[in-house]
């Protein structure tokens with residue numbers, strides 16, 4: 076009697092482990108694919124605003140991952156006992172728990188980036204990426220080795236019931252030797268995982284690798300290449316070259332919502348118009364003659380990366396506004412990108428902050444087309460989605476304009492934590 080009921084309890088517990096494992100596996104698969112898609116520049120262009128939804132899905136799935144993890148932890152003591160002597164499987168459990176813990180904690184910091192601030196978000200992004208590059212191969216390896224274990228049920232640590240060869244044989248069928256229940260789902264899972272995983276990871280990486288390897292050997296340094304052809308080159312001020320900030324620390328991830336545009340003297344212009352008494356328009360030769368200033372500032376993206384100590388050289392936005400003679404009815408400044416799609420805005424008061432810069436040079440060099448050159452906006456006290464790349468038009472307007480990413484879910488309040496909101 077006692078033996079029987081014990082067996083029943085064990086059986087129920089084994090089933091629980093199997094379903095925890097299955098849930099965990101599917102969630103991790105979804106998280107891996109969506110995470111890699113969020114990371115890849117290739118998908119960023121391809122997804123467009125779908126990216127915001129994907130990011131939400133990724134965040135929600137990450138939070139949902141807490142359920143199987145907590146459920147497992149409740150059963151862990153029991154499972155651990157059953158793994159007595161099975162060192163490899165114990166190591167596997169610890170590895171998986173460490174990975175999940177690392178992903179979840181860093182993921183929560185990235186999700187709540189404003190509460191934690193840029194420094195913590197930088198560390199969390201690094202950890203999140205690191206866990207991914209270490210964890211993904213481990214998980215792929217684990218899935219593949221498990222297919223081998225399928226054929227040897229004794230070696231598996233998670234089973235719906237404590238099946239032994241004896242009972243299987245006593246079933247009288249050969250099938251009984253294998254594991255009838257989870258084998259199909261696991262096979263299906265594996266096929267989906269390997270297929271989708273390979274397509275998503277290798278596809279775009281391969282495409283990018285191809286693109287890069289056909290260009291410069293040092294294409295990792297994205298600032299080297301500049302497809303813009305604008306002459307004459309701007310001559311850096313002494314504070315820019317060598318840069319008074321000592322050179323930027325960190326790497327820009329290249330973001331765009333269109334193909335990356337490039338410009339030359341024939342198609343580049345810059346305008347200030349709208350509610351102004353004095354509409355302004357320049358071509359490149361005229362624009363490089365405008366008097367510039369130099370500033371050192373940090374640059375923070377809400378996805379967790381930052382570039383510190385950038386030495387930017389450009390024209391303070393307030394100066395351009397003064398030159399244009401802003402009318403009293405104007406309340407906001409709208410910024411247009413030469414990509415034809417991206418826009419953003421600041422209130423008049425924000426636009427007049429003395430560190431808002433229409434930048435032409437970075438660390439003493441022209442801003443490359445990939446990084447938004449020849450001219451991009453820099454708003455150091457706000458998250459970088461305000462820093463419109465390929466800026467070519469400034470319009471003074473009455474009322475608000477909701478920018479590209481703000482229309483798609485980014486906070487209208489882009490202020491960095493700790494900045495005084497005006």
Ligand SMILES: Nc1nc2c(c(=O)[nH]1)N[C@H]1C(S)=C(S)[C@@H](COP(=O)(O)O)O[C@H]1N2
Pocket residue numbers: 327328329330331332333375376377412414417445446447459460461462463464465480
């Ligand atoms: N035209 C344009 N400007 C843009 C963006 C964009 O996609 N298109 N992305 C914004 C975001 S979210 C960030 S973090 C920075 C990234 O700048 P980078 O590509 O030079 O690293 O540019 C901002 N300005």
Ligand SMILES: [Mo]
Pocket residue numbers: 330375376377378459460
């Ligand atoms: Mo960003």
